[in-house]
Amino acid sequence: MNDLCDISLSRRSLLIAGALSATATTVPLTADAQPTPAPAPAPPSTAKFTFQVNGKPHTLEVDTRTTLLDALREHLHLNGTKKGCDHGQCGACTVLVNGRRINSCLSLAVMHEGDKITTIEGLGTPEQLHPMQAAFIKHDGYQCGYCTPGQICSAVAVLDEIKQGIPSHVSADLNAKPLLNAAEMRERMSGNICRCGAYSNIIDAMTEVAGRV
Numbered sequence: 739m740n741d742l743c744d745i746s747l748s749r750r751s752l753l754i755a756g757a758l759s760a761t762a763t764t765v766p767l768t769a770d771a772q773p774t775p776a777p778a779p780a781p782p783s784t785a786k787f788t789f790q791v792n793g794k795p796h797t798l799e800v801d802t803r804t805t806l807l808d809a810l811r812e813h814l815h816l817n818g819t820k821k822g823c824d825h826g827q828c829g830a831c832t833v834l835v836n837g838r839r840i841n842s843c844l845s846l847a848v849m850h851e852g853d854k855i856t857t858i859e860g861l862g863t864p865e866q867l868h869p870m871q872a873a874f875i876k877h878d879g880y881q882c883g884y885c886t887p888g889q890i891c892s893a894v895a896v897l898d899e900i901k902q903g904i905p906s907h908v909s910a911d912l913n914a915k916p917l918l919n920a921a922e923m924r925e926r927m928s929g930n931i932c933r934c935g936a937y938s939n940i941i942d943a944m945t946e947v948a949g950r951v
């Protein structure tokens with residue numbers, strides 16, 4: 739009998755101890771023991787800059803971490819420039835900066851003070867298409883169309899690069915003007931990915947436009 743009482747008391751003591759421990763963890767700290775509150779996070783750094791987009795001046799004040807792509811899409815609502823990989827690997831966000839093509843997802847907007855930006859909306863209009871836009875339509879240079887704005891901007895820049903004599907990895911002689919051929923155009927367009935596989939049609943469209951310039 740005494741053994742049973744001892745066991746019962748031991749269990750009761752254990753339960754009481756456990757209850758007291760749980761209660762202790764829920765008791766609020768006294769005023770003297772309150773932890774020091776964490777400092778409020780600093781507001782994001784912003785900067786104001788002015789650039790020209792499709793022939794029109796714009797002044798923006800944005801978070802300094804804003805990419806050119808997001809400035810165009812989210813602040814100027816020029817949604818023709820697409821966000822594909824957001825890592826500079828697909829070319830869907832290609833725009834022209836002072837006549838040269840760049841991946842706008844890899845460039846900070848505030849770096850473009852005074853620059854002249856051309857997006858797909860600035861190349862042509864539905865009423866007056868750019869020759870490259872018209873050629874893409876004629877030769878079915880797209881299917882889903884998501885990569886098409888970047889493809890067209892890049893294609894326009896590629897023909898200009900060849901015209902200026904800028905060599906590429908497939909140029910046979912770096913000291914001679916590169917030839918305007920399919921190999922040159924394919925290599926230069928390799929940074930623009932078309933998941934639908936319209937590459938041969940894109941080269942056909944570029945070849946037609948190249949014959950006019």
